[in-house]
Amino acid sequence: MRKDEFMKRLNDSLYSLGRDEREEIIYDYEEHFENGFADGLTEEEICYNLGNPDKIASSYTGHRNRYKVEPRGTVGGGIFATLALIFINLIFVLGPALGIIGVVFGFCIAAISISFSGLALTLGAFIPVAYSYITLPFQLSFITIFFTGIGLTALGLLFCIGMYFVVKYLIIGIKYYIDFNVKIIKGA
C-alpha cells in the first residue's frame, strides 16, 4: 500500500470524529511517514509496519479505557450491573422518559400546526370564499384576518425554533444517558 491510500482509508474510517480531531490524528501519521522516510524506509514498508488503517481507525473511534493490565470487574459483576440497570431503567426511567418525549412531540406538532394555520389564514385573507370557514361571532375584515395570519405565522415559527433547541438538547441528553449506561455495563 502507498501512503496516499493509507491516509485516505484512515481518514475515511475516522469520519465519525470531528474534523479537528481527525486532522490531529492524521498529523501524527504524516509525522510518522516523514520520520520513516528520513530513516530510509519506503512508503510500502512504513504502511506494512503500521498495519491495517481501518483497524487503526477503529481504535480511535471505539470504546476508550482499554489499557489495564488485568481486566477489572468480573463477569458476574457485569451481569449484576446490567440486570440492575435494566431494572432501574424499566421502573424509574422509562415511564418519565416516554412522558417527556411524548410532551415534546406534542409541542412540536403544535408548533408546526400553528405555523401552518397562520400561513393558511394569511393566504385565506385573499380568498373571500374562505371567510365563511372562519367561524367567529363577529364579522372580520380583510386586514384583521391578514395581520392575524402573519402574527400567527410568526408565533408558530418562533415556537418551531424554540422546539428545535428543546429537541436538540433532549437528544443530547438521551445520548449522554445511553453512553453512561453502556459505560456501566462495560465496567469502565
Add this chain to the structure above:
Amino acid sequence: MNIQFKKGVLALCVLTLVAKKDCYGYELVQAISEDIEISEGTIYPLLRRLSKDNLLSTYLKESDGGPPRKYYKITPEGLRKQMDLEDEWKDFSKKVERILRR
C-alpha cells in the same frame, strides 16, 4: 498474544519510556517495536488516549530539517499511573510464575 492484554502492557511500556525522557511518536514506536512485535499503528491511538486521560501532555518542537515534532511528556498523574501499572504487572507476572512452577 492476546490483544487486550498486549494493549495493557503497551500502556505500561509507553508510560515507562516517556517517564525516562520526553519522546516523539516515531521514537516511541521504534523503541517498543525493537523488543515487542506490534503493528506500529497501535501506538498512536494509545498515545492519544493517554493524552486525553491527562497521563501524558504534548508539545511541539522544531526538528532539524523537518516539520515540528510532537513530543510527549509525562504528567504527575501519568507517573502515578505508571507506578500502579508496574505494580499490577509485577504482581500479575509473579502469579503466572507461580502457576508455571506448580
